[in-house]
Amino acid sequence: MTTFAIHPKIVCMSSAADFCRSYKIGAGDLVFVSQRTRQGAFAGLLDEALVVDYRQFGPGEPTDVMAESMWASLQGRTFQRVVAIGGGTILDVAKLFALRRMVPIAALFFGTLPAEKAYPLLLVPTTCGTGSEVTNISILELTKEGTKLGLAQDALYADEAVLIPELLQGMPDQVFAASSIDALIHAMESYTSPKANAFTRMFSLQAMDLILSGYQRMAAEGAAVREALLSDFLRASTLAGIAFGNAGCAAVHAMSYPLGAACHVAHGEANYVLLTAVYKAYQERRYDGSLRALCVHLAQVLDRDEADVFQRLETLLTVILPKKRMREYGVKASDIDEYVQMVITTQTRLMSNNYTVLDAAAIKAVYQSVF
Ligand SMILES: [Fe+2]
Incomplete structure (x- = not known):
């Protein structure tokens, strides 16, 4: 159904x-x-x-x-x-x-x-x-x-x-960056969710395309061009909302919540810390279906080979918001086990939407890779 x-x-x-x-x-x-x-x-x-x-x-x-x-x-x-x-x-x-x-x-x-x-x-x-x-x-x-x-x-x-x-208009740079990256992540996570269908994917893709083309223009023409693109970004976030409202978000969101709560990191920024690491973990375990379709689509938009599409995505996103490691927000290596437990015990609603199963060892490895 x-x-x-x-x-x-x-x-x-x-x-x-x-x-x-x-x-x-x-x-x-x-x-x-x-x-x-x-x-x-x-x-x-x-x-x-x-x-x-x-x-x-x-x-x-x-x-x-x-x-x-x-x-x-x-x-x-x-x-x-x-x-x-x-x-x-x-x-x-x-x-x-x-x-x-x-x-x-x-x-x-x-x-x-x-x-x-x-x-x-x-x-x-x-x-x-x-x-x-x-x-x-x-x-x-x-x-x-x-x-x-x-x-x-x-x-x-x-x-x-x-x-x-x-x-x-006049949104602080940090707020624009964190919120629009959050919308991009809604579009990506809903696209690869097992609950996705042809209708939700249409909304996910349109949202991704609007956001990424806006970022590409900002990278090429300077950040000020975004004021002319605000209706695109607003529409994209609503489209992504419709997509994830139906298909759900997944591990990126689930794993960002302990970081956001413990270190008071803005929601979109905390998601951004985990984004490419989670997708690389999926890719290592199971590279087919909607994950592969996502990579092929992103490769076209970003004009890159599908094999290094997440690396290229990260390079583009860094122009919008410099990425930090978890330790730069105050996380200690000894916190990671507790984060893993929190994700497993409290985030089942989101973790059930993962593209492929990420067990405790996989979750820990993702956290360690961005620590
Ligand atoms: Fe979000």
């Missing part, structure tokens, strides 16, 4: 003002937005709404503790719709606020609290990475577990995903 679905309605708009006017954003809306975005593109547009500036609840990517603090701060306040404007992490947090009950968050993530949708949800991405606006997944760092975990439930789908390229 193969299945493919696109759940939220996808709406493209030209500006933040158009969005607020069309959707009558105001009283009754709970809006998650950073101070920077609120004072920038949304200046004067959110005055009637109940606004949560999630940055006030802690630095870095949100944790269950931060999300529960946001929930506590809203007790006694009422709203009829949830709107999130931001990067993937805040879209993921906002998905929980559209549920009838969301605390304790650990109970929700471990299945003892059912996920039931209670409010309409609008998601507006301001980065070009997670594809969260079109997926039913919420990823959070669960502080007691010491790693990030994903909750995948249909109650987490947005009702509408609204794409506004204007909101990506």
